[in-house]
Amino acid sequence: MREIQFREALREAMQEEMRRDDTVFLMGEEVAEYNGAYKVSQGMLDEFGPERVIDTPIAELGFGGIGVGAAANGLRPIIEFMTFNFSLVAIDQIINSASKLMSMSGGQYSCPIVFRGPTGNAGQLSSQHSSNFENWFANTPGLKVVVPATPADAKGLMKASIRDNDPVIFMESELMYGDKGLVPDGEYLIPIGKANVVKAGTDVTIVTFGKMLSRVVLPAVEELAKQGINAEVIDLRTVRPIDYLTVVESVKKTNRCVVVEEANPLSAISSEIAYHLQRWAFDYLDAPVVRVNSRDLPLPYAPTLIEEILPNVARTIDAVKTVMYRK
DSSP: OEEEEHHHHHHHHHHHHHHHOTTEEEEETTSSTTSOTTSTTTTHHHHHOTTTEEEOOSOHHHHHHHHHHHHHTTOEEEEEOSSGGGGGGGHHIIIIIITTHHHHTTTSOOOOOEEEEEOSOOSSOOGGGOOOOHHHHHTSTTOEEEOOOSHHHHHHHHHHHHHOSSOEEEEEOGGGTTOEEEEOSSSOOOOTTOOEEEEOOSSEEEEEOTTHIIIIIHHHHHHHHHTTOOEEEEEOSEEESOOHHHHHHHHHHHOOEEEEOSSOSTTOHHHHHHHHHHHHSGGGOSSOOEEEOOOSSOOOSOHHHHHHHSOOHHHHHHHHHHHTTOO
């Protein structure tokens, strides 16, 4: 085990897969000469050269389409968006091409491509750079959607995503690139679609994914423990497919559930979890599922307003006490 940064874990995953398979290449804005906007691809141009680490113009629709075409012709592209807010420029290539290529070709073509980059808020970047589109992409048949929360998961899930024969949306966080964590040595993959029980507990299940785990849920759980509440924490890791079984089995034990998600509340992943629990664990619930989402507003610039809109520790603690009927 080694302690490395989140960005280093991603880099290691891409480097190892590019050494293993010469059909893998990286393409995006500033990924080569500048070593990546967030230094995720640092040193990769020197190792693999300009034919496999490719700088692009500011033209997401263009290089997104090139990636889809390359994947359909036997390569395994990694397409980096500087932020997933900019993926909207390439949304037609992702939704109408990548996700549908297998079914529309009757299985003649696959599309083994990874679209990766940061998602969600990263401080005072205002509305156009702070959206969470995990639920958008998860609503699209044909895509897999991965949202890692730790450096170890970032490496293991990235390697699995590159090897997958389906298009994968791999969503990171600018705030997490400098986070450090232990990553296993040697070959390390995590299967897509398997949640992680981060902490066992008996009183309430808290379901989350991405940076909400370290920034909100774990600090809340620590405070709840001081108040005698033993929470079980589940990190979904992937939001398409969702590991419903792990969530349901946990709620059968704890009888209560809170879902913490950074996205806006309408049609969110938390909505889907809440529906699934009332469908498959209704008789085990001692309280309605409570969701903690961002307020239903574009994220502003002012830090005081950002704090009011985003999920936080206090709101999570309140939600847990609500399902436990405690003040």
